Amino acid sequence: KAGVTQTPRYLIKTRGQQVTLSCSPISGHRSVSWYQQTPGQGLQFLFEYFSETQRNKGNFPGRFSGRQFSNSRSEMNVSTLELGDSALYLCASSLRQGFGTEAFFGQGTRLTVV
Amino acid sequence: KQEVTQIPAALSVPEGENLVLNCSFTDSAIYNLQWFRQDPGKGLTSLLLIQSSQREQTSGRLNASLDKSSGRSTLYIAASQPGDSATYLCAVPWEDTDKLIFGTGTRLQVFP
Numbered sequence: 001k002a003g004v005t006q007t008p009r010y011l012i013k014t015r016g017q018q019v020t021l022s023c024s025p026i027s028g029h030r031s032v033s034w035y036q037q038t039p040g041q042g043l044q045f046l047f048e049y050f051s052e053t054q055r056n057k058g059n060f061p062g063r064f065s066g067r068q069f070s071n072s073r074s075e076m077n078v079s080t081l082e083l084g085d086s087a088l089y090l091c092a093s094s095l096r097q098g099f100g101t102e103a104f105f106g107q108g109t110r111l112t113v114v
Numbered sequence: 115k116q117e118v119t120q121i122p123a124a125l126s127v128p129e130g131e132n133l134v135l136n137c138s139f140t141d142s143a144i145y146n147l148q149w150f151r152q153d154p155g156k157g158l159t160s161l162l163l164i165q166s167s168q169r170e171q172t173s174g175r176l177n178a179s180l181d182k183s184s185g186r187s188t189l190y191i192a193a194s195q196p197g198d199s200a201t202y203l204c205a206v207p208w209e210d211t212d213k214l215i216f217g218t219g220t221r222l223q224v225f226p
Contacts, residue, residue, distance in 0.1 A: 006157075031212050043203070043216040056213045090157055094212050103148060103205075103214060105158035 002027065004093050004106035012112045018079040021109045025072050025093030032074040033103070034066060037088040046089075049074055050096075078111075086113045116141045118206060120217035127194060127224055135189040135220045137204035142182045145210060149178050149189050150203045152219070158203065162189070194224045 005024040034046040045058040049068035066076040088108045094101040117140045150158040162178040164171045175192040205214040
């Protein structure tokens with residue numbers, strides 16, 4: 001069965017631009033979470049979605065937003081990009097929300113802001 | 115506030131050694147603990163998930179234990195191989211959500 005698919009794998013953007021990243025969860029999984037990974041901060045939680053509703057949000061500015069569609073696919077958007085937004089963005093999917101469900105991650109999208 | 119720490123931060127061993135990686139968490143009220151492996155520039159691969167009611171979980175040469183009362187988990191890797199070289203991360207969910215709180219990882223290098 002297919003794993004979590006993130007597109008695109010690599011992106012180079014200029015400061016001030018905006019970007020949209022996509023995540024397709026494992027078939028049947030309804031929960032999607034997003035994380036930012038940087039060498040200095042490690043893995044930081046961005047959002048959690050279940051049944052098209054945002055259930056949790058991490059401590060990131062409003063420039064970071066996301067959504068989930070009825071087929072459980074999710075997108076995240078970063079507006080007015082800053083150099084510090086350069087990171088590996090990872091998406092995880094779970095069968096259902098919480099209560100000990102195993103998380104499966106995609107290969108990530110490497111965003112470079114120049 | 116849940117905090118997760120991992121020691122050591124880095125480990126370099128010759129092939130064939132048995133290894134123990136440590137993960138500590140401050141709040142023992144967890145639903146599960148998950149161990150992941152990450153190769154450079156890649157995503158996370160789930161290795162083992164231990165539910166709060168379990169003490170151990172095994173997969174091949176990997177064995178993970180969980181002691182909730184002391185806030186600790188260990189990942190034991192038997193007969194290490196160069197292909198085991200990667201960063202190993204442990205994570206616990208925040209309350210009953212899918213938000214994972216990660217440790218800072220242990221970077222493992224196994225040399226031939």
